[in-house]
Amino acid sequence: xxxxxxxxxxxxxxxxxxxxxxxxxxxxxxxxxxxxxxxxxxxxxxxxxxxxxxxxxxxxxxxxxxxxxxxxxxxxxxxxxxxxxxxxxxxxxxxxxxxxxxxxxxxxxxxxxxxxxxxxxxxxxxxxxxxxxxxxxxxxxxxxxxxxxxxxxxxxxxxxxxxxxxxxxxxxxxxxxxxxxxxxxxxxxxxxxxxxxxxxxxxxxxxxxxxxxxxxxxxxxxxxxxxxxxxxxxxxxxxxxxxxxxxxxxxxxxxxxxxxxxxxxxxxxxxxxxxxxxxxxxxxxxxxxxxxxxxxxxxxxxxxxxxxxxxx
Amino acid sequence: xxxxxxxxxxxxxxxxxxxxxxxxxxxxxxxxxxxxxxxxxxxxxxxxxxxxxxxxxxxxxxxxxxxxxxxxxxxxxxxxxxxxxxxxxxxxxxxxxxxxxxxxxxxxxxxxxxxxxxxxxxxxxxxxxxxxxxxxxxxxxxxxxxxxxxxxxxxxxxxxxxxxxxxxxxxxxxxxxxxxxxxxxxxxxxxxxxxxxxxxxxxxxxxxxxxxxxxxxxxxxxxxxxxxxxxxxxxxxxxxxxxxxxxxxxxxxxxxxxxxxxxxxxxxxxxxxxxxxxxxxxxxxxxxxxxxxxxxxxxxxxxxxxxxxxxxxxxxxxxxxxxxxxxxxxxxxxxxxxxxxxxxxxxxxxxxxxxxxxxxxxxxxxxxxxxxxxxxxxxxxxxxxxxxxxxxxxxxxxxxxxxxxxxxxxxxxxxxxxxxxxxx
Numbered sequence: 001x002x003x004x005x006x007x008x009x010x011x012x013x014x015x016x017x018x019x020x021x022x023x024x025x026x027x028x029x030x031x032x033x034x035x036x037x038x039x040x041x042x043x044x045x046x047x048x049x050x051x052x053x054x055x056x057x058x059x060x061x062x063x064x065x066x067x068x069x070x071x072x073x074x075x076x077x078x079x080x081x082x083x084x085x086x087x088x089x090x091x092x093x094x095x096x097x098x099x100x101x102x103x104x105x106x107x108x109x110x111x112x113x114x115x116x117x118x119x120x121x122x123x124x125x126x127x128x129x130x131x132x133x134x135x136x137x138x139x140x141x142x143x144x145x146x147x148x149x150x151x152x153x154x155x156x157x158x159x160x161x162x163x164x165x166x167x168x169x170x171x172x173x174x175x176x177x178x179x180x181x182x183x184x185x186x187x188x189x190x191x192x193x194x195x196x197x198x199x200x201x202x203x204x205x206x207x208x209x210x211x212x213x214x215x216x217x218x219x220x221x222x223x224x225x226x227x228x229x230x231x232x233x234x235x236x237x238x239x240x241x242x243x244x245x246x247x248x249x250x251x252x253x254x255x256x257x258x259x260x261x262x263x264x265x266x267x268x269x270x271x272x273x274x275x276x277x278x279x280x281x282x283x284x285x286x287x288x289x290x291x292x293x294x295x296x297x298x299x300x301x302x303x304x305x306x307x308x309x310x311x312x
Numbered sequence: 313x314x315x316x317x318x319x320x321x322x323x324x325x326x327x328x329x330x331x332x333x334x335x336x337x338x339x340x341x342x343x344x345x346x347x348x349x350x351x352x353x354x355x356x357x358x359x360x361x362x363x364x365x366x367x368x369x370x371x372x373x374x375x376x377x378x379x380x381x382x383x384x385x386x387x388x389x390x391x392x393x394x395x396x397x398x399x400x401x402x403x404x405x406x407x408x409x410x411x412x413x414x415x416x417x418x419x420x421x422x423x424x425x426x427x428x429x430x431x432x433x434x435x436x437x438x439x440x441x442x443x444x445x446x447x448x449x450x451x452x453x454x455x456x457x458x459x460x461x462x463x464x465x466x467x468x469x470x471x472x473x474x475x476x477x478x479x480x481x482x483x484x485x486x487x488x489x490x491x492x493x494x495x496x497x498x499x500x501x502x503x504x505x506x507x508x509x510x511x512x513x514x515x516x517x518x519x520x521x522x523x524x525x526x527x528x529x530x531x532x533x534x535x536x537x538x539x540x541x542x543x544x545x546x547x548x549x550x551x552x553x554x555x556x557x558x559x560x561x562x563x564x565x566x567x568x569x570x571x572x573x574x575x576x577x578x579x580x581x582x583x584x585x586x587x588x589x590x591x592x593x594x595x596x597x598x599x600x601x602x603x604x605x606x607x608x609x610x611x612x613x614x615x616x617x618x619x620x621x622x623x624x625x626x627x628x629x630x631x632x633x634x635x636x637x638x639x640x641x642x643x644x645x646x647x648x649x650x651x652x653x654x655x656x657x658x659x660x661x662x663x664x665x666x667x668x669x670x671x672x673x674x675x676x677x678x679x680x681x682x683x684x685x686x687x688x689x690x691x692x693x694x695x696x697x698x699x700x701x702x703x704x705x706x707x708x709x710x711x712x713x714x715x716x717x718x719x720x721x722x723x724x725x726x727x728x729x730x731x732x733x734x735x736x
Contacts, residue, residue: 062398063424146506146574147566168506169569171717255508258568259714274391276703277415 054283061279073284082260083268083285087292090264093179094243094296100183101239102232105190110220112191113198123195127188134185138252141181142168145253171261174254178262182249186242190235197231198224233304240300244293265289349377349641354393354403356628357383358592362661370648377641390415397426400635404642408455408631410446411697413705418631422449428632428639430454435650442686443626443667446697456646457626458655459664461694462591462682463517464608464622471498471585472607479609479681481617483553490562493585501557502584503567504575511712512705514557514588514611515550516623516695521613522546524692525621531698534733541733542726550613551715551722558716568713576600591679592627594663604663609681622682624691626667699733707732 055073059066077083108126112119129137144150145167152164168174201224209219225232247266250256256263256271265285273282355363360383371377382403384392389407394415396402408427412419421427429452430436436453443460447453465486467477475493480486490500505511523530523546533539541547557563564570564578576593578584580600588611589597598604610622630649632642648654659666665679685691696705711725720728 060424062394062420062426064398142571145569146571147564147569148574166566166569169566169717171719254506257506257508257710257713258717259710259719271706274394275415275706276701277394277420278703 051283052287054280055287056284057280059280059283060277061273061282062277066280069280073281074288076281077284077288082263083265085260086263086265086268089175089262090244090266090289092175093182093246093264094240096179097183097186097243097246098236098239100179101186101190102235104183104187105235106194106228108187108191109194109198110224113195123191126191129185130188130192132185134248135252137185138181138249141177142253145177168254169258171258174258174261178250178253181253182243182246185249186239189238193231193235193238194228197228201227229304233301236300236304237297240297241293244289244296265292349374349379349638349644351377351379351405351638351641351645352403353379353381353405353630353645354389354396354407355381355383355405355630356389356407357385358595358662359383359407362658365661366649366654366657369654370645373648374644379645397421397424397633402426402633402635404633404636404638405645406631406633407628409628410443410455410457410626410694411699413694413696413699413702415702417697418447418454419449421631422452422454426634427454428634428636428643430456430632430643430646433643433647433650435647439626439667440686442624442689442691443693446693447626455629455631456650457629457667458649458658459627459662460591460624460667460686461627461664462608462622462624462679462686462691463513463520463588463611463694464591464682465517465611466579466587466589466597467607467609468579468582468585468601469605469607471582475585477585480612481620482612482615484615486612487557487560487562489586490557490560494561499564499578499584500562500586501564502570502575502578502587503563504570504572505567505713505716506570507572507575508706508709510572510575510589511709512696513590514554515547515708515712517588517611518550518553518613519546519695520621520623520692521619522550524695525613525619525690528692531695534698535700540726541729542723544726547726548722551726553613554712555715555722568717591664591682598663604678606678607681608679610685620685621690621692622685623694624682624686625694625697627664701732701735703732703735704729 054066056068056070057066058069058072112123112126116122146152147166147169149167151167155161155163165173167177205223205227206219209223214222245266246264247270250262250264250267251270254262256267266289269282269286269289272285273279276282353363363381367379367381371379393402393406397406407416408418408421409416411417414420418427431452433453433456435456439447439453443457444453447455447457465480471477471493475496475498477489477493480489493500503510503514523544526546527533530539530544534541558567564575564584572593573596575587576589576597577600579587580597591608597606610620612620614620630646632639632646636642649658655666665683699705707729708725711720711728714720715722715725
């Protein structure tokens, strides 16, 4: 646009009344937002509404026939031992991932926020699992945990043959291994978020605490952690959402087995809908799952936000 | 993964050449036969080597045709092909499985109206009687299966010769072989129940004799509610024999933590003497071993050698999407695959006996004993082909893992299979 025409537009805009200006400005804003809303509606909102509708039908995901079955799918869910067991496994996994991410992520961030020379290299190493493709990474871990895999071979070579385990074959160990792999793949992200938070902590505040006689633990507890409240909120919310909806790592490592030991709501939803051809029932599990996730995440966010307001 | 194949002779150049070709009688007669198909295929990735070799020949025979192939793993295909079928975007040629116990089972898809009737096709006339029911719905044939799938006892011939193992004709003889191998410090039977589908193979091989061979009407009795898994002596005996093998140490350590690849590698490298597996795993065993020096025997289920039956089924094959844009083209493609020359090629590439040539005389010696059982009428279809839903099979997978892991009893797992069966 030439300077003349730009000036003309400015003059024309200046001549408009305040109502017209508001309308024009709103029109431009909507012009930018509408395509995104259309895509969001098509990809997210419509499937959610359709899925909610399917939850009250007996649709098999294939035929054109489906009947309204009311709350039958939800009654079935309440009496389905595998589905109920998958809810507790999901909560155990999400809780474990949350603790691992927060504790290990924070410790790593504190350690790598110092002046050690290799800090950038170490940050890269710890962050690397986050950018690896989950499916490929899980295949590698599956080989590591297999009966003749690297872990058992390493234990044998170290003279610890009696520590060898059926890592993915024993229900207890299988759940532990899945939690370990998912935590390993996510801790780097928590570390980076905490690092960003730590770099915002004013140096003079820490110096003041030191002058007041606060030791390292007191400084961490009373100065650094309160200042990290926003980073904590982000980390907790991300950890809860990812922990509750993990699928690919579990599916590759154990496919929900052995038996039903590592079956989570995500794997149950997938199997019910796509493998068993019970799309209606699968949708009802997904609906309950969505409500559980929304409740947990909303509650966590509400509590943590309150904490931020108190301390910031 | 998408792979597009085009003929070497493009449509435009073909049209340009048609005027000149009209003067040459042999060429024009070929043109009159050839068609101009535009096909899409969505098939299991195990067929990729065969298709990469054979599809160009189909396109050569039909100049101007195009075929866009999309390969996927079984799991991925089960999920996406169903969605594509219900949304009207499915390919013309699809991978299809036998019976009704699979998300892409021909009976499941035919009942929903998604498969074209192939009863009138020439290859449908040659299907052996034992296999026809699993490929049909309401007496019409709905897919073409190029090869036969069997579950048997694979023996590494080098290990067989080293230990002087002879074919066990009874369950007791089989157990004696296992004991002999175990005493020699080798794993008798490799097992990788960490992979779901492996869990079912030993039960299938045993109930072929103990249940379905003894009472061919057992599936009908299940359907009418007269019989149940937990109430079947044969099913109970089969699962008890499975546990017996585990307790006697005839499997490798930690079968639930072992994947199919490890299972096959163990028998391929001679670390294990035998394995019980489905013939679709042939290519993998041969690849791991670097040779084809194996023998496949029927697994005896009882102490009466005359009773031994084997599970044998039409393999996964190809169906035609009833709503395809080019149904005739898709049918022509299946006719091409089923032509004797190409059928033999498919069988060679997949290293498995062709379904249409089960009774042929020049058999692969590896499968001689298995094919003899089919000849004798001592084969039964895979059990899941008559199950009413996929949940039964998945319950068997989880149940076996729990059984071998000591978290469930035989009665627990069979009762759960009954619940899954009755949930339809």
